[in-house]
Amino acid sequence: xxxxxxxxxxxxxxxxxxxxxxxxxxxxxxxxxxxxxxxxxxxxxxxxxx
Numbered sequence: 001x002x003x004x005x006x007x008x009x010x011x012x013x014x015x016x017x018x019x020x021x022x023x024x025x026x027x028x029x030x031x032x033x034x035x036x037x038x039x040x041x042x043x044x045x046x047x048x049x050x
Contacts, residue, residue, distance in 0.1 A: 027033055044050055 024033075
């Protein structure tokens with residue numbers, strides 16, 4: 001497997017970014033959003049940075 005194939009991040013189109021933002025805003029509006037402090041705390045725990 002080449003380095004490019006192994007790289008998990010790929011360029012996003014403007015359409016994809018705007019679509020993701022729309023989904024995020026809808027989730028927040030419907031009460032499915034998360035507090036940033038809670039999300040960061042969870043990411044730190046999952047990746048061993050507690």
